[in-house]
Amino acid sequence: MITDQLDSRVLRFTDSYAQRFMRPGTYRYGVVAAGAHPAKAVPVEAVRSLHRGSAAAPFTVQVEEGEAGAMAQTVLTVRREGTRFVVDQPTVRIRTGDMVMWHGTDASWPFAIAGEKEFFGSDRLVNESGFSHAFTAAGTHEWGDAYGSGLRGTVRVRQPRLGSAKDVEAWQSRLSAGTLVTITDAVAEPAEVDLVVGQTVFFVVTRGPGVSVTDVDLLPPTGKGDGDEDDEARVAAAAS
Amino acid sequence: MPEIIAAIDEGAATTIFTTLAAGLPPQSSSGSSSFGPFTAAYAATATLSSPGTVDLIPPGTIRVADLRMDWHLHLSLSLDIGDFLPDIHIPQVCVHIPCVGDVCTPKIDIVWPTVTVPIDLSDYVKTTVDLGIAVTLVAGTWKVEGVVQGVPNLQFGLTTAAMLAVVGAAVAAAVAWVPLIGPFLAVLVAAVVAAIGVAGLTGLLDPILTPFISGTRFPVYAQPQLFTVLPAAGANDPAVTITLDTIAAEVQHNPPEDELVLSADISA
Amino acid sequence: MSLTEGWAVFVSAHESALNDLVTALTTARPHFLSYGSPAFTPVSTRFDTAMAAIPFPGTGGIDWHVRFTTPHLDLYKQEDPLPPELTLGPGEFSLTTTVQLCVDCTSRGGKGDPTHGDRAQGADERAAREAAKAERERWDESRGKARNPICTELGVAAIGHLVPTSSGGEPAVGFALDAIELVDVTPDSLESVLECLLGTVLRAVLATLAIPLSAIRVGAFTLTPAQGPLIEADAVLARGSL
Numbered sequence: 001m002i003t004d005q006l007d008s009r010v011l012r013f014t015d016s017y018a019q020r021f022m023r024p025g026t027y028r029y030g031v032v033a034a035g036a037h038p039a040k041a042v043p044v045e046a047v048r049s050l051h052r053g054s055a056a057a058p059f060t061v062q063v064e065e066g067e068a069g070a071m072a073q074t075v076l077t078v079r080r081e082g083t084r085f086v087v088d089q090p091t092v093r094i095r096t097g098d099m100v101m102w103h104g105t106d107a108s109w110p111f112a113i114a115g116e117k118e119f120f121g122s123d124r125l126v127n128e129s130g131f132s133h134a135f136t137a138a139g140t141h142e143w144g145d146a147y148g149s150g151l152r153g154t155v156r157v158r159q160p161r162l163g164s165a166k167d168v169e170a171w172q173s174r175l176s177a178g179t180l181v182t183i184t185d186a187v188a189e190p191a192e193v194d195l196v197v198g199q200t201v202f203f204v205v206t207r208g209p210g211v212s213v214t215d216v217d218l219l220p221p222t223g224k225g226d227g228d229e230d231d232e233a234r235v236a237a238a239a240s
Numbered sequence: 241m242p243e244i245i246a247a248i249d250e251g252a253a254t255t256i257f258t259t260l261a262a263g264l265p266p267q268s269s270s271g272s273s274s275f276g277p278f279t280a281a282y283a284a285t286a287t288l289s290s291p292g293t294v295d296l297i298p299p300g301t302i303r304v305a306d307l308r309m310d311w312h313l314h315l316s317l318s319l320d321i322g323d324f325l326p327d328i329h330i331p332q333v334c335v336h337i338p339c340v341g342d343v344c345t346p347k348i349d350i351v352w353p354t355v356t357v358p359i360d361l362s363d364y365v366k367t368t369v370d371l372g373i374a375v376t377l378v379a380g381t382w383k384v385e386g387v388v389q390g391v392p393n394l395q396f397g398l399t400t401a402a403m404l405a406v407v408g409a410a411v412a413a414a415v416a417w418v419p420l421i422g423p424f425l426a427v428l429v430a431a432v433v434a435a436i437g438v439a440g441l442t443g444l445l446d447p448i449l450t451p452f453i454s455g456t457r458f459p460v461y462a463q464p465q466l467f468t469v470l471p472a473a474g475a476n477d478p479a480v481t482i483t484l485d486t487i488a489a490e491v492q493h494n495p496p497e498d499e500l501v502l503s504a505d506i507s508a
Numbered sequence: 509m510s511l512t513e514g515w516a517v518f519v520s521a522h523e524s525a526l527n528d529l530v531t532a533l534t535t536a537r538p539h540f541l542s543y544g545s546p547a548f549t550p551v552s553t554r555f556d557t558a559m560a561a562i563p564f565p566g567t568g569g570i571d572w573h574v575r576f577t578t579p580h581l582d583l584y585k586q587e588d589p590l591p592p593e594l595t596l597g598p599g600e601f602s603l604t605t606t607v608q609l610c611v612d613c614t615s616r617g618g619k620g621d622p623t624h625g626d627r628a629q630g631a632d633e634r635a636a637r638e639a640a641k642a643e644r645e646r647w648d649e650s651r652g653k654a655r656n657p658i659c660t661e662l663g664v665a666a667i668g669h670l671v672p673t674s675s676g677g678e679p680a681v682g683f684a685l686d687a688i689e690l691v692d693v694t695p696d697s698l699e700s701v702l703e704c705l706l707g708t709v710l711r712a713v714l715a716t717l718a719i720p721l722s723a724i725r726v727g728a729f730t731l732t733p734a735q736g737p738l739i740e741a742d743a744v745l746a747r748g749s750l
Contacts, residue, residue: 003417014330014419016345071341103346107419132345134330136419162423168326171423178333178345197422200333200345243525245511245518246728252516252750256729461728469532469723470675476554480536482528484726497510499518502728508531 004137008213010034010110016103020128021063028057029115031085066095078104124210132202146212149186160196242503253294261288276440286311286452296498302371315359321352324431357414367392382487386458519725520745523583547571547612547654571612579605591689603666610659663691680718
């Protein structure tokens with residue numbers, strides 16, 4: 001069993017989800033529990049359909065028209081308070097073209113971002129979105145798309161040798177170097193990546209039908225990953 | 241002179257004590273104990289098995305050599321990994337996306353958790369014990385028991401190094417799920433094992449295992465004071481009983497043999 | 509010298525213990541020592557064993573009763589006095605008891621005579637009548653009532669040896685009679701007849717008495733006897749394996 005699970009549908013404290021907003025508007029969203037087992041994560045779009053306009057989408061990204069320029073990034077922290085998720089800034093105001101990044105600090109509560117708009121959600125990465133994962137254990141991750149686009153890639157993570165405090169220091173400084181994987185339609189570039197434990201890969205989707213980055217071990221046997229016929233049941237279970 | 245005498249030689253004593261040891265039920269104990277720098281909750285079970293030989297030593301000692309005790313110890317250790325490993329974090333990671341700009345992830349602090357480490361140790365010890373003879377009349381039953389005298393010196397089957405290796409493996413298994421533990425696993429295991437050390441291991445095992453042996457009583461004889469000569473065999477044939485007025489037991493040297501002698505006085 | 513003498517297990521019971529065991533047995537089950545025909549013992553009970561009357565033409569059967577007191581055993585070497593006709597040898601036991609013989613003398617009619625055959629005088633006569641009355645009252649309680657019981661008591665001494673037997677499927681000590689002597693019976697021919705009769709009866713009675721070896725060792729250890737049970741130094745002993 002892979003102890004470090006790679007699944008963009010289930011955001012853990014070593015993950016982040018980023019979304020650029022290219023058009024002005026008010027974008028409401030909620031934060032949902034991603035479930036104890038990633039294969040049983042509640043599909044965000046199913047939640048979205050049930051809770052459209054309700055209190056289940058209490059947070060807002062307010063996008064105003066802006067001039068072309070450098071992209072600004074806003075980082076939001078998701079925490080668990082009692083029985084609900086909270087975001088440190090319930091409403092953020094950004095300009096068109098800027099990015100909002102969500103990350104969590106609680107290792108016990110994996111989550112997903114569920115926006116009211118279809119393009120806006122961590123469960124299915126559409127245009128101008130991204131997902132980062134810091135790899136915390138050695139191993140080889142063969143990953144694919146849970147939605148069956150045929151997207152595939154490999155991340156090989158090796159154990160660093162930390163024989164001394166100097167080795168630890170050198171390793172720590174190496175961790176700040178991230179690796180970019182660009183996904184366009186159903187093609188990842190580069191398809192294969194080599195890292196040491198602790199390093200981060202940032203998967204950027206420039207264009208696509210809506211994909212996930214998921215360990216193949218977590219994909220359903222058919223490889224399609226939709227499991228539409230199971231969605232309603234899982235949503236009902238999550239709602240209860 | 242006693243009315244009834246029953247005696248066995250050393251060969252018979254060896255046979256009897258082999259059977260007695262095998263017939264003793266498993267013993268168990270639980271609690272918490274020091275384990276090096278840790279406090280561990282434990283549950284222990286032990287089973288005695290056949291002794292090597294029995295030496296009868298007048299006037300009242302039965303020496304059982306190579307008494308073997310198979311034991312199993314389940315420990316539950318609370319390990320705060322942060323006590324052994326330095327704080328680390330995954331720093332902010334920035335990537336440059338062409339035509340977009342730099343994107344940076346937030347810094348991630350790694351908080352080493354406190355984990356529960358289940359440890360299962362199994363081994364056997366051998367020891368030689370001297371039994372004293374205790375004769376009691378309790379609740380209408382005469383008992384003659386061999387009672388372990390003193391504190392036995394336990395000889396372990398496994399080396400302490402082998403047992404510490406088991407501890408190390410248990411620690412490694414218990415922390416395997418901790419994010420980013422991989423590069424530090426060997427260091428952590430070595431540090432925990434070193435902290436426990438041989439002293440911690442023997443300091444844990446001796447007080448737990450010794451009472452299993454030192455508290456053992458071998459039941460040599462047990463009969464109700466109202467002894468049944470013949471059981472009832474119908475309305476006209478009630479049970480026939482006698483009273484065991486006194487019971488005594490000792491080891492005698494009756495040349496050329498040492499013999500375990502039980503004696504009794506009875507009345508109708 | 510060791511007790512076990514090369515064997516694994518040794519057990520012994522002094523004669524006093526053996527007598528305690530015999531007493532316990534005959535106290536709990538007195539019917540071992542008491543036998544009678546329907547006039548005396550219409551049904552077997554804990555106290556009496558029912559037997560048939562002695563058939564004889566024209567009588568309807570002669571009713572009788574025999575009862576022994578608990579035998580006292582003396583294991584070699586001899587400590588109890590014996591009639592001069594008997595000698596206790598190595599490995600033997602002596603046995604002393606008193607036997608009460610009764611017949612229902614229906615041809616006489618009226619109340620029964622005192623238990624002793626000899627005529628009792630004065631206080632002895634009163635004591636004898638009381639004893640006879642006690643006997644009649646006991647038998648009077650039962651359905652088959654002896655109408656005219658006449659009883660006598662005789663002292664009996666005997667010599668015998670132990671025999672290995674079994675009781676309840678386990679080894680036991682049994683008693684075999686070799687010689688018997690009645691005390692003070694005349695004429696000698698009558699004594700001989702009675703000795704033969706009582707010897708036959710007593711042998712049969714002793715055949716029912718078996719002391720389990722487990723009682724000899726009061727449950728200590730286990731013993732499969734290879735030597736004994738035998739009599740030695742006022743005790744019954746046995747040796748063997750576990």
